[in-house]
Amino acid sequence: GPSHGTPMQNMLSVLSADFYQSPLGQIPIDTEFISRLTESPFFKNIPNAQKNEHSVQIEIPMLQYKLGNFKLVPIVAGQCSPETINKAASVIKNLIDEDTLVVASSDFTHFGPSYGYIPFKENIPEKLKQLDMGAYKYIEQLDSKGFFEYREKTGATICGYIPVAILLAMMNKPTEVHLIKYATSGQMLGDYSNSVSYLGIVFAGKWQTNTPVEADRLSEKEKQELLKLARQTIIYYLKNKKVPEPQELGITIDEKMKEQRAAFVTLKERSMLRGCIGDIFPRQPLYKSVISNAINASTKDPRFLPVNIVECNDITIEISALTVPHPVSSPDKIRIGTDGIILSKGERSAVFLPQVAPEQGWGLQETLSNLSMKAGLPANAWKENATFQVFEAEVFGEEK
Numbered sequence: 356g357p358s359h360g361t362p363m364q365n366m367l368s369v370l371s372a373d374f375y376q377s378p379l380g381q382i383p384i385d386t387e388f389i390s391r392l393t394e395s396p397f398f399k400n401i402p403n404a405q406k407n408e409h410s411v412q413i414e415i416p417m418l419q420y421k422l423g424n425f426k427l428v429p430i431v432a433g434q435c436s437p438e439t440i441n442k443a444a445s446v447i448k449n450l451i452d453e454d455t456l457v458v459a460s461s462d463f464t465h466f467g468p469s470y471g472y473i474p475f476k477e478n479i480p481e482k483l484k485q486l487d488m489g490a491y492k493y494i495e496q497l498d499s500k501g502f503f504e505y506r507e508k509t510g511a512t513i514c515g516y517i518p519v520a521i522l523l524a525m526m527n528k529p530t531e532v533h534l535i536k537y538a539t540s541g542q543m544l545g546d547y548s549n550s551v552s553y554l555g556i557v558f559a560g561k562w563q564t565n566t567p568v569e570a571d572r573l574s575e576k577e578k579q580e581l582l583k584l585a586r587q588t589i590i591y592y593l594k595n596k597k598v599p600e601p602q603e604l605g606i607t608i609d610e611k612m613k614e615q616r617a618a619f620v621t622l623k624e625r626s627m628l629r630g631c632i633g634d635i636f637p638r639q640p641l642y643k644s645v646i647s648n649a650i651n652a653s654t655k656d657p658r659f660l661p662v663n664i665v666e667c668n669d670i671t672i673e674i675s676a677l678t679v680p681h682p683v684s685s686p687d688k689i690r691i692g693t694d695g696i697i698l699s700k701g702e703r704s705a706v707f708l709p710q711v712a713p714e715q716g717w718g719l720q721e722t723l724s725n726l727s728m729k730a731g732l733p734a735n736a737w738k739e740n741a742t743f744q745v746f747e748a749e750v751f752g753e754e755k
């Protein structure tokens with residue numbers, strides 16, 4: 356739901372609590388899901404945003420009545436840019452599963468002097484419907500960008516346009532869109548001097564994760580430019596002790612390299628690991644992730660001494676460009692050689708890239724045992740009360 360009272364620029368509030376309570380009883384909060392959300396910098400616990408916000412609260416009794424037992428993830432969205440909308444959609448989408456229901460809470464047009472919005476003064480019922488149906492046209496097409504721009508262009512006072520835009524950005528075709536009901540308070544009260552519109556819309560389909568399709572994958576030229584970027588960044592940083600801009604290195608950054616995407620940079624010297632650091636969740640454009648992690652892998656991996664300039668000729672670089680991690684219900688769902696793995700248990704966690712297990716010749720159980728030990732846990736810790744997220748990666752490297 357939207358924030359009506361707490362300003363939150365490019366931020367979404369999640370709740371730090373164990374349960375939500377209504378007159379129908381308590382609903383457990385999915386604290387694990389929320390913990391994963393807050394790994395992304397734009398999801399934060401902002402108590403004031405949740406305390407008096409009715410946009411989420413008003414949905415609760417209906418969900419309790421209809422669904423019975425379920426876990427809740429209440430999210431209140433602030434004033435988000437299209438870029439943050441797409442980031443939030445990507446993160447949420449890759450944490451949900453096939454049993455997840457997502458509800459976007461919003462009124463539609465608030466018309467009249469009480470709302471400071473009077474775009475027309477004649478034929479109000481007809482023009483209100485025309486305005487609302489103009490917004491619905493973009494919803495029906497699953498067009499998040501078009502819906503956002505329509506609201507900006509018309510000034511339509513749709514209070515939950517950010518939650519609606521996030522939901523639209525999460526969905527792929529084919530998805531069925533059904534307008535169940537359209538109504539206005541003006542029609543119900545027989546008075547259009549002030550009126551609020553309401554649409555009940557249902558989406559039916561299957562969630563699809565953000566595994567990149569072939570058209571979204573990096574081209575060979577883009578891979579080579581990123582590898583060149585990583586190498587030149589390391590050399591520049593070791594010489595100048597400052598972070599370079601791509602243009603200083605003679606690197607061309609195209610649109611795919613500007614997309615929000617996490618990456619790991621791995622360094623090897625004579626086939627032995629020499630440094631490996633990366634982002635798990637997308638926090639910045641791909642090229643910036645490569646720059647920062649090339650520096651981190653060469654100078655800040657606590658397992659190794661910093662690389663020196665003389666070593667650079669003996670080091671090969673490998674980049675792993677990641678999809679957004681999403682949870683799996685059990686370790687049996689993990690595909691060795693395809694999935695990177697994040698194991699979490701209590702306050703401990705560890706990650707293996709997809710290529711680690713095949714390089715070591717490990718099967719699933721051996722991989723999870725070694726991942727447990729990497730997290731500082733006993734080798735068999737993965738067998739009980741551990742959670743798993745997986746991701747895929749485009750892996751490419753220099754040849755020596």
